[in-house]
Amino acid sequence: MNIAIALKQACADLKIISDSARLDAELIFAFALNRTRTYLYSHGEEELSVEQQKYISTLIKIRQQSIPVAYIVGEKEFWSLKFSISPTTLIPRPATECLIEYVLQHFPANPTFKVCDLGTGSGAIAVSLATERPLWDITAVDIQASALAMAEYNARHHQCFNIQFYCSHWFTKIPSQHFDIIISNPPYINAHDSHLKTGDVQHEPSIALQSPEHGLHDIKHLILHSQSHLSPKGLLILEHGYDQQEHVLAALKQQGFKNIQGFCDHDKLPRFCVAYYM
Secondary structure, three states, rough: OOOHHHHHHHHHHOOOOOHHHHHHHHHHHHHHHHHHHHHHOOOOOOOOOOHHHHHHHHOOOOOOOOOOOOHHHHHHHHHHOEOOOOOOOOOOOHHHHHHHHHHHHHHOOOOEEEEEEEEEOOOOOHHHHHHHOOOOEEEEOOOHHHHHHHHHHHHHHHHOOEEEEEEEEOOOOOOOOOEEEEEEEOOOOOOHHHHHHHOOOOOHHHOOOOOOOHHHHHHHHHHHHHHHHHEEEEEEEEEOOOOHHHHHHHHHOOOOOOOEEEEEEEOOOOEEEEEEEE
């Protein structure tokens, strides 16, 4: 069986459980064959060995169990960078790139800026900012040691040497200092949300997804405690659920932040809020 036929069959097998069956199949084939997705198209007539067919078949069956492709291949692209991930880390998503875009648009490459990424996971936010602003002093924080180790690995892989890592529950174990930017994609999903039992999300770490108080507990905690860690005119930027923006804006206003704004992601869904500490 050649690549083109095998790929067509894999797409058909995955359509039942995935809305992106073609992409899923291509990523799995590229990983299994140690080739690029472009190679699959240009070498469609290339015959697969029996061993290659068995390996690909095994990976396709794993995907049919709704295991995320990113966990199967061990990596995910974010901000045009490849991040190694594992089931102990949240899978980086395109919506979070909007936070990166906002920060880069509003903060110049000032070498004195200090940034704190709370709940760094695989390090997607911290490493992306570090590659764009190599002179910034970045602190990356996560409560899970395994996730933090993955973030450190990704930082080394992308040669980011301006990030300090701390295993901490939010601010509790960070050395006392003030940041120009505090950025976070915290847990914000209601533990009773039915979406947690479907698709890729059901296999992602609950500690990185779920939060009490209808998903708002951790967001409110960060809003309450961030001011004592922000420099004057410092920015707090938080990702949130598509139906939470009004609640987040109200919490920021109640806590005395200024220049509060809510923004949508590229899918036009309300996805993150920004506020300044004056």
